[in-house]
Amino acid sequence: MMIIGILAVVAIPRFEGAIQRAREAVLKEDLHVMRDAIDSYTMDKQKAPQSLDDLVQAGYLRAIPEDPMTHANDTWVTDTSSDMYSIDETEPGISDVHSGSEETGSDGQPYSSW
Numbered sequence: 301m302m303i304i305g306i307l308a309v310v311a312i313p314r315f316e317g318a319i320q321r322a323r324e325a326v327l328k329e330d331l332h333v334m335r336d337a338i339d340s341y342t343m344d345k346q347k348a349p350q351s352l353d354d355l356v357q358a359g360y361l362r363a364i365p366e367d368p369m370t371h372a373n374d375t376w377v378t379d380t381s382s383d384m385y386s387i388d389e390t391e392p393g394i395s396d397v398h399s400g401s402e403e404t405g406s407d408g409q410p411y412s413s414w
Contacts, residue, residue, distance in 0.1 A: 348393020
């Protein structure tokens with residue numbers, strides 16, 4: 301029993317660390333894909349998307365991915381830039397996207413700043 305207990309004490313933190321690293325890798329990939337979609341939409345349409353749903357409706361994404369840190373697809377935080385106006389400069393659009401999580405990543409930075 302003692303050997304099993306020692307193995308559990310060693311294995312559980314490593315397992316939890318592996319899960320955290322996997323979630324962070326998914327977050328980085330999702331952010332990369334959504335940022336590429338925002339850039340492609342902006343170049344193709346000559347205006348920035350007004351919401352992440354615009355990317356889905358236009359076919360740049362199949363669906364808004366689930367944020368691996370919050371486990372929801374409606375918690376993404378979008379940045380609107382004054383540089384990302386439509387041609388007639390009436391509608392500012394999305395320039396970036398971040399996780400809605402307030403947790404801190406393994407690099408010491410909050411996920412919302414990735």
